[in-house]
């Protein structure tokens with residue numbers, strides 16, 4: 312039991328990172344304040360101070376706790392493990408090394424909490440599913456990065472702990488399925504674009520993101536229906552007017568040496584058809600259309616937009632029924648101009664004469680594509696001199 316002294320302070324004894332440790336603290340001081348202010352263990356960070364961010368996570372008697380929500384006196388006779396206790400520069404744990412190798416951090420403020428929380432998870436379960444990892448880390452917030460790299464680091468570390476050396480997984484036959492609905496293909500990494508084309512058959516729905524092959528989630532019926540509708544309408548329109556080619560989600564667009572995307576739909580003008588090679592498109596399509604699904608995460612969409620912008624796609628359209636909007640990004644010199652349409656007409660600037668009503672693509676009942684096609688073609692004719 313902690314002993315209260317005449318000074319009003321309390322004498323506390325506990326084991327911290329394997330070392331018997333004694334300290335004096337005020338009864339109202341948090342464990343986080345004790346660790347950082349009295350014991351010099353500044354690895355645990357104070358992000359919010361009220362149990363929301365997980366930056367201060369430590370293990371207490373094997374349980375994951377937020378040190379900002381535990382009083383220093385409550386630690387009496389407990390065993391505490393902080394981030395300093397789970398490995399150091401001379402002996403990184405697999406998890407720490409994977410965080411480094413996957414660059415799973417930016418400012419690093421949240422990283423100690425993620426490391427402690429993920430360590431606690433892997434101690435219990437060295438083979439967690441993606442969902443389990445996401446749930447387990449849901450109490451840890453990172454303000455400056457996406458969570459994908461953190462997830463990847465935890466998965467890689469888990470595999471290493473189970474004796475699978477992902478670095479040695481080299482052949483397509485040894486592809487490791489590590490998630491239920493999304494597959495990371497790990498092995499020789501980063502995978503260059505040319506190698507990615509070799510590894511993926513024509514029918515694969517796999518993108519190359521930062522040198523990692525990522526299988527897209529299975530599309531949902533709603534997505535497929537809208538895709539089919541667009542493909543037929545836009546493809547027929549472009550074909551009938553001889554404007555170029557419309558392709559759908561099978562043809563990889565080269566983003567850079569380690570990146571390749573499969574837009575839902577893309578359009579290349581007739582004058583630029585030479586960018587379409589047998590295996591891939593090695594230039595910026597004039598238009599890409601992405602149909603946003605409910606299971607697309609914001610970080611996925613940002614990643615797509617960033618990649619398309621980086622190669623200079625002239626027009627990028629996100630059809631987002633969930634948010635009830637069509638987002639159009641149009642290249643203007645070095646930057647992009649953005650238009651958001653929730654109702655009324657919108658057009659693809661790169662496809663001459665092609666206009667649609669936003670309600671048509673955002674509402675559940677899709678209008679008859681042949682009637683729209685006839686209307687568009689008739690308008691084109693009447694506009695001709």
Ligand code: FES
Nearest residue numbers: 358359360365379
């Ligand atoms: S500082 Fe403890 S949860 Fe945020």
Ligand code: FES
Nearest residue numbers: 417419421453454
């Ligand atoms: S890396 Fe900065 S908050 Fe997570």
